[in-house]
Amino acid sequence: MRPGPRRGDDGSMTDTGNAQDPASTPTDSPPTALADGRRPLPRCDEGRMLTGVCAGLGRYTGIDPVLFRVGFAMLVIASGAGIILYVAAFLLMREVGGGPGYVEQWTRRDFDGETVLALLTGVFAFGLFINVSSGGIGTASVVVATLFAVTLLTAHSRGADLLGMARCLPEGLRRARRAAPPAAGSGAPADARETLETTGTAGGAGSTAVMGVPESAAAHPQAPPAGPHPPVADPPPPAVGPRAEDPYTEDPYTEDPRVDPTAEGPPAEDPRAEEVRRHEERRRTVEEAIAAAKARMAAAQARAAGEPPAGPGGTGVFPAPPPGAAPPAGPRPIPVSSFDSSGAPFAPHGPYRPPDPRGGPPPYGGAPVDLAAYGPPRRPPRQRRPKTFIGTITTFLALIIGGIIMAVQSASGPVNMTVVGASVLVTIGAGLLVATWFGRGAALVATGTVVALALVVGSAVSDVPRKVGTYDWAPASVGQLSESYLVGVGEGTLDLSEVAFPPGSRTVVEAAVAVGELTVILPPTVMAEVTGHAKFGDVKIDHMVQGGNDVRHERVLEPEVTPEGEVATVVLTVRVGFGDVEVRRAA
């Protein structure tokens, strides 16, 4: 946990290595800031032991990485929370070179350092919760809780606003990537407009280097800021010597370096006239180049024929005047070998500049590529994924198989939902095995997870949900009685009117329904001790009804017809989750 970046008096974000000591600086170059100036949390390659997680944390927070290593080691020894936390940190932190981390790549998001630390704090808290919930308050829980408390206290003492970080966490997670990811391993961001925030002070004397701008320009405090008028690279140094005046080597499309490009003022001439002038210069340059080439060819042919070279210079090196042109008067201009391999290459459009990385027009005209003029970077159109029917086919197949099994079971007896669910799960698993190399299986994974959890939870609740439908039980004797009669969803009728209970006997019977109705019919010759429960519904015992939520109804029913001999007793317990239950005498 680290304190948030301190703000100077001018509001500028500072990037000090030690929050306690603003004058201190990081031990090495600071990490590249994100597009909007937020500070990332990368792993560090310098002084790393495993993957650079602790070194990166130490570099970010200004705390000795050894303390982080000791903390992780204690967490690993105490419980598995250390491993989970380390893996989470490895996935969340940016790469060593400044590239996006794994989670950032998967989610197409940019996480700043505070967001990453807030997420790690959440993982830490989750690990503590798991420890406490699984093992109670034991040694492991105490160690994890102590380290968690120490971490929070340290962050608080260093000025971190924990509540503010928690409030800003959703915004940080929703923040989409705004800039192209930096080139992996190079440490330099791909976006040339990303800024590097180095040391900053309250007075705002820190320097801000703009990528893509020469150091000299970036180092000047008075350099124009990036914005609507992007910074222009320093003009190339003027040529030294006579070549500076050479009309052939002079780039007609390069602005005069002696003119301040940032100077404000009305344009000197009409843009259309300027365009025409440039076009004329270009045409003249090309014609001169063609004439020079012809002269060189003629000189070469003359040398081959043993004749003196033609042309006023007689050397073959000097460019011949264009046909029809008058001989130059006055001193001859200084000859320049402009178009042979020993001099500067023929480049009528100026020196080579790399093309626009975003695919724009070539950067003719002498001005650097203005990336802002091209708008946001164009992403290649996403390849349309082919339609896959593996999920639909598997789902329908699973439903058909489940339906067939339910039909077969209902024809022969009660339906066992566990068998149905297991069959559906096996079908989904088979479909996923196909989706391993063909189609997509994400939907099947979700469906299978739901079915598997329902299967496990359904078997965990009780055996009741396994039985669905209408059930009628009519035992003819005491020997056919079972201790319990259960229905999951549906109706159940237990008819005990045909059972001849032995005189003086005491029989315990239990009947339950989760959702639905339950009816128990008692013979008129027995005494019944009835206890009815209903979580939500009505319990009716011999014309006495109690309904509502969490109902408990108890009654003792005397025999309607006095039997011969001693009276038999039936201890009946009926339960219903959602629905009605009725206990009555046989007619």
Next chain:
Amino acid sequence: MRPETRPEARSEQDRPSRWHRTDWMALLSGLLFVTVGILYLSVPDLHPGVMLPVVLGGLACAGLIAVLSRAIRR
């Protein structure tokens, strides 16, 4: 998680192939579901306290392996 398409696996019409590289999440979760289903079919009384961690842990392991495999491929 979207399975990765093999770059060389393209048809003559330059359409992306339906075959892709091994989707470890689908493979491992499919094996898990098949195993759990067969267990529930064959063993009558499975304790939910055992099966719930098996399902959740298996899914978590499948996801982790899928994530790692994708990271290694890159």
